[in-house]
Amino acid sequence: MIRSRLPLIILFILFFSCSRSPEIQIGGTAVIALSADADALDPIFWSSSSTGTILQFTFPDLIELNFDTTTGRTEYIPSLAKSWHWSNDGRTLTYYLRTDAVWSDGIPITAHDIKFSYGLYANPKIPNVRKSYFNYFFKNESGEIDIDRSVHAENDSTIVFNFTAAYDRFQQLTHTALNFVPKHIYEFVDVEHLRAFAMNQEKPVTAKHYTVEKWTRKQEIVLARNGRWRIPHEAYLDKIIFRIIPDANTRLIELKTGNVDLLEGLSPDEARGLESDPGMRIEKQRFRRFDYIGWSHIDIEVYKKNKSVRPHFLFADRKVRQALTMAINREELIRSWLGEYGQICNGPISPAFKWAFNDTINPLPYNIDQAKQLLAEAGWQDHDGDGFLDKDGRKFEFTITTNTGNSRRAYAMQFIISELKKIGIEAHAQLLETNVFNSGLRNREFDAFIGGMNTAMTIDLRSQIGSNLEKNTFNVCAYQNPTIDSLLDAASGKNGPSDTGQVWKKIQVILNQDQPVTYLFWFDNIVGINNRLKGTHVDILSGYHEYYNWYKVDK
Numbered sequence: 001m002i003r004s005r006l007p008l009i010i011l012f013i014l015f016f017s018c019s020r021s022p023e024i025q026i027g028g029t030a031v032i033a034l035s036a037d038a039d040a041l042d043p044i045f046w047s048s049s050s051t052g053t054i055l056q057f058t059f060p061d062l063i064e065l066n067f068d069t070t071t072g073r074t075e076y077i078p079s080l081a082k083s084w085h086w087s088n089d090g091r092t093l094t095y096y097l098r099t100d101a102v103w104s105d106g107i108p109i110t111a112h113d114i115k116f117s118y119g120l121y122a123n124p125k126i127p128n129v130r131k132s133y134f135n136y137f138f139k140n141e142s143g144e145i146d147i148d149r150s151v152h153a154e155n156d157s158t159i160v161f162n163f164t165a166a167y168d169r170f171q172q173l174t175h176t177a178l179n180f181v182p183k184h185i186y187e188f189v190d191v192e193h194l195r196a197f198a199m200n201q202e203k204p205v206t207a208k209h210y211t212v213e214k215w216t217r218k219q220e221i222v223l224a225r226n227g228r229w230r231i232p233h234e235a236y237l238d239k240i241i242f243r244i245i246p247d248a249n250t251r252l253i254e255l256k257t258g259n260v261d262l263l264e265g266l267s268p269d270e271a272r273g274l275e276s277d278p279g280m281r282i283e284k285q286r287f288r289r290f291d292y293i294g295w296s297h298i299d300i301e302v303y304k305k306n307k308s309v310r311p312h313f314l315f316a317d318r319k320v321r322q323a324l325t326m327a328i329n330r331e332e333l334i335r336s337w338l339g340e341y342g343q344i345c346n347g348p349i350s351p352a353f354k355w356a357f358n359d360t361i362n363p364l365p366y367n368i369d370q371a372k373q374l375l376a377e378a379g380w381q382d383h384d385g386d387g388f389l390d391k392d393g394r395k396f397e398f399t400i401t402t403n404t405g406n407s408r409r410a411y412a413m414q415f416i417i418s419e420l421k422k423i424g425i426e427a428h429a430q431l432l433e434t435n436v437f438n439s440g441l442r443n444r445e446f447d448a449f450i451g452g453m454n455t456a457m458t459i460d461l462r463s464q465i466g467s468n469l470e471k472n473t474f475n476v477c478a479y480q481n482p483t484i485d486s487l488l489d490a491a492s493g494k495n496g497p498s499d500t501g502q503v504w505k506k507i508q509v510i511l512n513q514d515q516p517v518t519y520l521f522w523f524d525n526i527v528g529i530n531n532r533l534k535g536t537h538v539d540i541l542s543g544y545h546e547y548y549n550w551y552k553v554d555k
Helices: 002-018 049-058 111-122 169-175 191-199 248-256 268-275 300-306 318-326 330-337 368-377 407-421 434-442 482-491 500-514
Strands: 029-034 063-068 073-078 081-086 092-097 151-155 158-162 210-216 220-225 239-244 262-266 280-285 289-295 342-344 397-403 426-432 448-454 517-523 525-530
Touching: 029 049, 029 248, 049 210, 049 220, 049 239, 073 081, 073 169, 081 169, 092 169, 111 151, 111 158, 248 262, 248 268, 248 525, 262 268, 268 280, 268 525, 289 318, 289 407, 318 368, 318 500, 318 517, 330 342, 330 407, 330 517, 397 407, 397 434, 407 426, 407 448, 426 434, 434 448, 482 500
Parallel strands: 029 239, 029 262, 397 426, 397 448
Antiparallel strands: 063 073, 081 092, 092 158, 151 158, 210 220, 220 239, 262 525, 280 525, 289 448, 289 517, 342 517
């Protein structure tokens, strides 16, 4: 047996060594700083951004994303799936898997792992923030996902997804490309105990280029190269170490002193301090993240009591929201804080998506006089002469909330409060610990807040602006517009084939008129990298894109 495999091994070694650049050295360790520890090294239960980062290195993808900067289009390319095709009616998607991929314990990866994992995602006992992924899956009489009817493992290397209707094919690919777990490990754990099991796995069975060698809580996560994973080739580095460093100043010092090789999320000032360092370089991920001011469209106290929807006294009027946007000098806000690392934002669709981004829209300008006029038309004037607007005996006064530990938002908050005061509106600042803030957002507890959004590479805004408040949990401002709902259906292909680019452009026109929120700015994810770490490729997809090409050189 050993003799029969030897020629293949030699061929692989020759291919592996001949296909890479002579400069590339095999081996070495890269150290990455994270601000927080992972919550679970598991794709079913993860929620934190730190966990999402680790999963990129450790759990397999059925297909992977690629982005064409010329057209601004995202496409899927093969990974574990060699190929895929649709049925003629567009309601069935079939993937054909490679047969040479194995989990880190040597057990082959099969279509049964994928079906089993989708059964976990769909299980009503397991919280899942990706409920919208299952809108076109079949349901049983109880209204729960009928996983046997929706997902079928035809054999070890063929997985079939059946949908209730044909809809946008790119979204179908996205909805069927969730990371999955090894069935032979998870199937013996009771669902009731699965979350605790996932949280406490210190050495989970993974796949992809790295396995978890050691997880020391709140200190570090050590990944070791998985020689079994060669899609598209084995990783060059032996190890990736994620060090947990909560303090931002300490993270920066560790990067400057060479104890850390890569650090993302730098502030503009920190980046400027590194630009002149010959041992460092800056790479940027652009047009994926924006900040905005959320204005509640509904009375939050009434909604809290019985989920009833009553218009918000301050922000339900579109003229008021337009005025608030026009009263804030966003260009000056960007210039004074982000500089070259930020761009004005006028809507939720990234300018990088050239086919869908509407560049013909005239954004609302900074214009205090027009803002005052709009407010007067909405009934807001200084009737009692105290310097602040009022209506029906009520002063225009509210609290803006955001999370602690975010200097960008803290600066923006003070800037906005100062701007609003110029037109007779009094706003107060409230900073909440991040988990408390996020919980408040989910429960729609704030009249106004400064939040942010990471845009997905698939345009799907239903969860953010769809009118069904129970299903669309990210619509934290409770914006409701039936015309938008109809256009979202058209964009998803629910109403048959359509030019989705034109549909998204129409949606942007309406959002520009409605101002459901005040979009502030796109901000770059700034990544500082020690020059001894080569092969990095920060782009719109990720700060860690194609990490398997990373290698170290001696400076």
